[in-house]
Amino acid sequence: MEKSVDAIMPGLCARVVVEEGDKVSIGQEVAVINCMKTEISVAANFGGRVKRIISKEWDELQVGDPMVILETDE
């Protein structure tokens, strides 16, 4: 099943730290948001394999915007 890892703060995408095909475990950092120049780590709250990267550096983000799509384990 496809599930997205979403922005937890508004701001700008600082970077996505995984690549398509990477295996991601629960709690692993997948992206970083720059909110008011503070870096906020975005972790996956489920495990899976990276299917698609949505966000790129400098993208504007609102809370809930999908950043990375994972194919989940279950």
Added chain:
Amino acid sequence: MVKRLLIANRGEIVTRIIRTCKKMGIATVVVYSEADANMPYVKTADEAVLIGPANPMQSYLNIDAIINAARKTGAHAVHPGYGFLSERGAFAEAVEAAGITWVGPPPQVLKSISSKSHCRKIANSLNVPVIPGTLTIVENPAAVIEFGNSNGWPVFLKLDKGGGGKGIERVGGANEAKKVFERATRIGELAFGSGACYLETVVDSPRHIEVQFLADNFGNCVCLGERECSVQRRHQKIIEEAPSVVVTPDERRELFERTVRIISKIGYRGAGTLEYLRSREGKYFFMEINARLQVEHPVTEFLTGIDIVKQQLAIASGEALDLAQSGVHANGHAIEARIYAEDPETFVPSPGTIAALTFPAEDPKIRIDHALKAGNSVPPYYDPLLAKVIAWGDDRADAVNRLKQALSDFHVEGVKTTIALNIKILGSPEFQSGNIDTNFIDTSLSKAHPGF
């Protein structure tokens, strides 16, 4: 002298620069993003130009848009403020190429000092002590391990082009070297365009002492005293004061002498700051050059009566400094609190909308630098600095008490702010006794206030 100045920045520093321009009879042009259309200075400046969307990459970091705004409005000079493009050699170059005066150090100086290890090499060659570490770039994790094993753990791995408190990684031991090295170089490449790193040993209980200077085109360099900025969170300053309680007159003379030596060597022109770390044993180590007007410059202005922005404009206009070192006098004590839009306990940013605003009563011994207005938004795309409150006093206790009172009378509703934290710092016995270092918030304050 400059007749029409474009200010390539946003927030409180725009208001600050306009204040000096009005006094000097200089017309002002401000630029703003779509997120900042309601900023008070968009109305009070002589001209305002919309330069792009909220995203800073398309507005405040957009060199072409800013140069076009300067051309369109006939601005004679560009003041970059701090942050954004202020220390970007390519921006300074583009401004000068457009036939516009750049208020800052020459582009080629900005380019060469953007490398911190280059600055360390220069300081070292002038017999100015630098934080013990490498003078060259470390190429691989093995070099980190070798350095740590022979100098002791932990060590700091720092990005050569890092800044703003970013790109400083602590390496606890040999087992962490590979992971931290790979993360640092990756972040460096993504955020600063260079993954190059150098190493520093950890200075025990360091205090942050910096020297403000002015240098003109005629070889004159005058130091306007030091500022102590040891109270920091996440390697970013929150309280700054002058004079420092630990710097002796002999040490101050020595720091001034070192500063002039470095500044003269690199051919710097304009206002700037040299940052030093002071170890527990009282040794001073050169850290880095801040090639811009600094956030905390009002502390020095309150202490010396010198308008640093006015001096910047005069230097950029090609004038010789109208003051000598013997003409710089520190009077009393000045202290600044930065108010950030952040949770005062977790430091998590707090963007939002300013619902209501109450300022402290006007007082000639209190200065408030801000660009706040009730109903305006605090966007998530920019720096969290909301306002700076600066107090002057006959002595340190007097200044601290006045600042504490002003902060208690300052209310911002709608976003979380660090006002409560500022008040706690100023009221803590450790701070009042002057017993501070850069770990103050994490150690002393946490002990004194279990809630932190």
